Amino acid sequence: MDIKAYIESGILELYVAGQLSEQENQEVYELTQKHPEILQEVIAIETALTQLSASASPHATDFNTIKNKISSNPDVIELKPKTTHWVAYTGWAASVLLALGLLWTLNTKNTLEEDIQTVTLEKQVLETQIEDARNNLANTKDLLNAIRAKGILAVPLDGQGNFDASYAKVYWNKGNNTIYLDAQGLPDAPKGKVWQVWSLTLNPLTPTSLGTIDNFNTDDNKIFAIVNENESQAFGITLEPEGGSKTPTMEQLYTLGVVNTAP
Template sequence: MEAQEYIESGILELYVYGLLSEKENLEIAELAKKNTEVDQEIISIEKAIIALSSSFSPFHSVENFQKIKARLELKHGKVFDLKPASKSSQYIGWAAAVLLLLGLGYQTMELTKTKEAISTVGNEKNKIQRDYAFLDQQNKQTEKNLNIVRDIKNTGVTLGGQAVSPKSFAKVYWNQQTKTTYIDAAGLPTPPKGMVYQVWSLKLSPVLTPTSIGLLDNFEGNSQKIFAVSQTDSAEAFGITLEPAGGSLTPTMEQLYTLGKV
């Protein structure tokens, strides 16, 4: 560390107060012997402390005062105490100290407010980013669903409500070339806990033959209620039943919610 760096770092003040380790004290003492600028800075600090201690004794113990005064006398001869400050000067000094503390308190309070404001802005920014990502995802899903509905290659099959739920309805979008199948289940009520809707492709002749093509999982989490199910090779009708979670091997006809012919 260069001499100027020692001066600017505040370590010389700690040296004068005797707050450094023995190793650091020896290092500063050796530097002061070799460097006049550092030695003069130490002397200036010591003189300033003597002056302040003479005027405002509450800030420095008698022991520290005598140590620094003795050190100066060894270097420069007799050190004369400054005249005691007048009462008005003391009051001015104390008032200045109080104002300084108030100023520091105000600055600390403003800094805290600024940090809180920055934190609030950061939280708001994160919330906006999350909202944007959610809306962007919803927008993409809406565009995808519109493309399904508008695709002229898709055969739309309307499924009407049955005895167990006459007001229910649904719609199947089936591309007979690619075999892709989508279910619009917006007309179905939310299934009870532990139950799930299961979609069936049906052959009506020579005998009724149902084939499961998928479950409408996460019904409440799908806000647009359009679900992709398994590819359908052939079907004469589609039906949706309410089944226990995980689905069933055959449809529960008593829980047939919707049915429609192709």
């Protein structure tokens, strides 16, 4: 290698000025290690340039300022990492606390949401109950008004024969051809059987079916409005097979009541 030509190329001046690539720097460095002439040249260039730039400095600066800033005191240096750790630990602790807090908040939020759902459901149920109660009240008022209306005939139906304990009442509104049958005193119809209501004329004894009460067992107040266009003289209720009978089965006559036509 022609060391002189290498030096003359000017690469070493650029090397000192920091103008070379990483790879070139590496190459120059290796050559300075191999060839003392090159190293000497580099040092000479560096010395010239440092002196030149030092001449551009308006005044000298004191090292003590820096010394104080970097806190060369070993005790202080020892402290530094500790402080950093403390800050780091605090940071981590804070993050963990934050994470826990967030989880707790999330959990509370979920619980509250569930509570709200439950309360909303309960509210709906209560609203339905209130609605039902209102409807019931309205129905009961209607019923009461119907029974209390002027010109209503009340016909008590007493228990017959073996069914002494049974009773019923008929409120007959002749004005609109309707009877209200209060059948609270009758037991539930057994399976396969149904209550059938009869209008009777007495002389001669002629039964006319007013129909069966198919929803008897499920009805709450056991009051049924039934159309009756007959000139009834009595009302009777019998237990008949499902679907009803054409003529009443007298053995199964539970209650019977005569219309009191006298004013």
